[in-house]
Amino acid sequence: MVKHFRLAPRSLKKQLLLSLLTSLLLVWGVTAYFSYKQTRDEVTELFNAELAQSARVVHAFVENMVRQRALTKLWERDKAPELFDTPILGHKYERKIAFQLRSVKEGLVLRSESAPEFALSLTRNGYSETMLYGQLWHVFSLSTENGNYVIHVGQRDDIRRELVEGIAGQQVIGFLIALPILGMMIWWIVSRTLSPVNQVKEQLASRAAGFLQPLSVDNLPDEVLPVVTQINSLFAMLEQAFANERNFTSDASHELRTPLAGLLTQIQVAQKTTDTQMRDQALQKAQQAVSRMTHTVQQLLTLSRVQHQQAGIAKQSVDVNQALIEVISDLDHAARDKRIDIELQGEPALVIVANPQLFQVLLRNLIDNAIKYSPIEGHIKVACRRENKRLQLTVDDSGPGVADDDYQRITQRFYRCVETANSVEGSGLGLSIVQRIVALHAADIDFAKSELGGLQARLHMDLAGSAPVK
Amino acid sequence: MRLLLVEDDAILGDGLKAGLTLEGYAVDWLIDGAQADEALKLNHYDLVVLDLNLPRMDGMSVLKNLRRRKDSTPVLVLTAREGVAERVAGLDNGADDFVTKPFDLAEICARLRALARRHDGHSLPVIEHKGVTIDPAAHQVYFNGKPVDLAQKEFEVLSYLMGHIGQVISRARLEESLYAWGSEVESNAVEVHIHHLRKKLDSNLIRTIRGVGYIIDEN
Numbered sequence: 031m032v033k034h035f036r037l038a039p040r041s042l043k044k045q046l047l048l049s050l051l052t053s054l055l056l057v058w059g060v061t062a063y064f065s066y067k068q069t070r071d072e073v074t075e076l077f078n079a080e081l082a083q084s085a086r087v088v089h090a091f092v093e094n095m096v097r098q099r100a101l102t103k104l105w106e107r108d109k110a111p112e113l114f115d116t117p118i119l120g121h122k123y124e125r126k127i128a129f130q131l132r133s134v135k136e137g138l139v140l141r142s143e144s145a146p147e148f149a150l151s152l153t154r155n156g157y158s159e160t161m162l163y164g165q166l167w168h169v170f171s172l173s174t175e176n177g178n179y180v181i182h183v184g185q186r187d188d189i190r191r192e193l194v195e196g197i198a199g200q201q202v203i204g205f206l207i208a209l210p211i212l213g214m215m216i217w218w219i220v221s222r223t224l225s226p227v228n229q230v231k232e233q234l235a236s237r238a239a240g241f242l243q244p245l246s247v248d249n250l251p252d253e254v255l256p257v258v259t260q261i262n263s264l265f266a267m268l269e270q271a272f273a274n275e276r277n278f279t280s281d282a283s284h285e286l287r288t289p290l291a292g293l294l295t296q297i298q299v300a301q302k303t304t305d306t307q308m309r310d311q312a313l314q315k316a317q318q319a320v321s322r323m324t325h326t327v328q329q330l331l332t333l334s335r336v337q338h339q340q341a342g343i344a345k346q347s348v349d350v351n352q353a354l355i356e357v358i359s360d361l362d363h364a365a366r367d368k369r370i371d372i373e374l375q376g377e378p379a380l381v382i383v384a385n386p387q388l389f390q391v392l393l394r395n396l397i398d399n400a401i402k403y404s405p406i407e408g409h410i411k412v413a414c415r416r417e418n419k420r421l422q423l424t425v426d427d428s429g430p431g432v433a434d435d436d437y438q439r440i441t442q443r444f445y446r447c448v449e450t451a452n453s454v455e456g457s458g459l460g461l462s463i464v465q466r467i468v469a470l471h472a473a474d475i476d477f478a479k480s481e482l483g484g485l486q487a488r489l490h491m492d493l494a495g496s497a498p499v500k
Numbered sequence: 501m502r503l504l505l506v507e508d509d510a511i512l513g514d515g516l517k518a519g520l521t522l523e524g525y526a527v528d529w530l531i532d533g534a535q536a537d538e539a540l541k542l543n544h545y546d547l548v549v550l551d552l553n554l555p556r557m558d559g560m561s562v563l564k565n566l567r568r569r570k571d572s573t574p575v576l577v578l579t580a581r582e583g584v585a586e587r588v589a590g591l592d593n594g595a596d597d598f599v600t601k602p603f604d605l606a607e608i609c610a611r612l613r614a615l616a617r618r619h620d621g622h623s624l625p626v627i628e629h630k631g632v633t634i635d636p637a638a639h640q641v642y643f644n645g646k647p648v649d650l651a652q653k654e655f656e657v658l659s660y661l662m663g664h665i666g667q668v669i670s671r672a673r674l675e676e677s678l679y680a681w682g683s684e685v686e687s688n689a690v691e692v693h694i695h696h697l698r699k700k701l702d703s704n705l706i707r708t709i710r711g712v713g714y715i716i717d718e719n
Contacts, residue, residue: 284553284580288509291578291601295515298605302522312518319511 042227046220051213058212062205069198077190078157081170084127085183089172092131092181096174128167130182139179150182160184226254234261242269285326285458293319329459332391336466343385343470347494350380350414350421357393358412361401368406372397375413381494382421384471392467395460396425396487403429409482421491429484437477501546501616501660502677505529506536506562507578508554512601516549519605524639524656525612526680533557540566540573546619546677547612548575550595552586560593567594574615576608613637620663627662629716632701634662643701650700653678657693661706661716670713 128145132138138147151158151169160167166187173180226249233245244262247255293316300312358372365372400410404427411426432440440461468475473491480486503525507513517529530536533554540548540562552559563575577595579586587598596615599608613636617625627634633642636659641648650658660677661669674690694706694714707715
């Protein structure tokens with residue numbers, strides 16, 4: 031099997047952390063770079079301004095000396111180092127600035143200790159860069175009014191660079207300290223925000239299989255709440271399904287135990303009595319009990335068979351009239367026993383797509399019910415017709431019907447209405463089977479009071495060709 | 501003994517009625533809970549056999565109503581479920597015994613005899629009084645150690661009176677205990693049975709209290 035490489039991890043937390051930390055690093059890097067660059071430029075500008083400033087101070091001083099004509103006489107070469115190089119009272123960056131006063135005619139007049147003897151620049155006024163003994167100098171030059179003297183104030187590039195880098199680097203260090211703190215905060219916030227998800231996960235993981243109690247919804251954020259609510263409603267549905275299954279087993283055992291008790295009791299009565307008529311009666315009842323149990327077991331098997339069928343069962347075209355005629359002729363003897371008249375109102379060419387066996391089981395249960403619940407010499411009407419491009423099949427009987435409250439309940443397993451529970455043999459499973467088969471065919475069925483006085487079952491189903499066949 | 505059977509299953513109900521009648525009980529059979537509730541209000545029964553799953557009113561409610569009326573008639577409950585919960589609820593609501601379907605008719609009869617004699621205040625299966633010994637399980641009566649042949653109804657009258665020694669039992673009560681609904685009651689049937697019993701056993705055993713009924717004295 032090919033293992034797919036995943037760029038994003040499955041974990042929400044990891045995904046969040048990864049994306050947040052990556053973007054943090056990216057934004058941080060770009061910001062730090064530009065900030066460093068800008069600081070460097072600003073500091074360079076500042077140094078240039080400082081050079082100009084220093085030059086002007088010296089210029090004012092020299093201009094004054096020139097006016098008093100005291101310059102050449104009073105000052106000898108290299109006589110005024112203390113003017114700019116005052117190591118005790120100065121600043122640590124002070125020595126980095128060099129200064130030259132040059133006479134146009136006589137060359138160097140005065141220089142600071144750090145300044146070379148050779149002219150720092152050939153420019154007379156303004157900024158320039160000079161290469162001297164392999165060193166790059168940034169120089170600001172200013173000449174006196176009479177043009178005899180030029181003042182150069184310069185700074186070595188390597189020193190300036192060192193200072194600039196130092197100052198700009200300070201900023202970057204600040205950023206470097208902030209980075210892990212930010213990262214840790216992001217990690218903490220992400221973990222904290224996602225903790226409800228984790229709680230739900232742990233709640234789910236710690237429960238035993240089959241434990242369907244709803245999950246706690248306390249303190250859940252709006253985003254997680256619907257998920258948990260959905261899970262809870264799923265749990266409730268499962269619980270209901272399990273309960274149904276348990277009830278079914280319990281109901282089934284009830285449905286078999288009672289006739290079994292009846293059978294046993296009748297047999298024992300037959301053994302005990304000395305009266306032949308009573309013995310015959312008891313044995314006859316025992317036989318009835320056996321046939322009723324046989325019917326119940328058959329219905330239980332049918333129900334369990336249809337309950338595990340999926341909607342994808344084999345289906346084919348079924349002629350409704352044909353199917354009705356087959357089922358009614360099968361049930362004819364039962365109807366004739368009770369002298370019940372079955373009327374069939376058909377319409378030609380009604381074809382549906384269905385599983386033929388299951389459709390017959392459905393019809394058989396509906397018509398069999400009608401026969402069981404109809405009185406002797408009762409009347410049953412089975413009708414099928416096309417209505418709005420669908421099949422409408424109705425089975426009406428002249429039996430007692432059911433109470434108004436019971437129309438919803440009659441398809442429940444083992445439900446039998448009070449009025450008929452004792453007088454009629456039945457398993458209470460027939461309509462459950464019908465309902466399941468109806469569901470398998472995407473049809474629908476409802477029950478109402480019949481115009482014949484009893485129950486009307488009404489089935490609606492798509493006709494062949496009127497809907498896409500699934 | 502008059503017994504009310506409440507069972508909605510036609511075949512089981514019919515079988516129980518037949519079987520219990522063979523045992524000598526006067527059996528009234530009802531199929532719905534509401535009717536049973538009414539019948540228990542209006543009539544005296546010595547025993548009740550009650551199914552739980554009944555139309556119109558479930559057996560448990562019938563039982564609760566009975567006990568709410570401070571009626572202590574012994575009730576044997578029939579159940580088709582095996583769960584313990586239902587038994588516990590049933591016993592707590594005043595059931596005296598439980599039988600799970602399917603059951604043996606002989607077991608039902610034995611349990612009913614046990615219920616009846618515990619209710620009458622003695623737990624020994626055989627009652628002995630003034631030389632008369634009555635064994636309800638074997639349907640046999642001995643007088644001074646010798647077996648006495650009694651007709652079914654005579655046995656019923658004797659065991660009813662032996663079950664209530666020292667109490668005056670009215671003629672109507674004796675008639676009720678002998679005949680279920682719908683059975684023919686001859687007007688002087690009880691007198692005839694008493695007369696036969698006096699002939700077959702000690703003639704002083706059963707004393708008539710005129711206008712009231714009959715009694716077997718304590719000594």
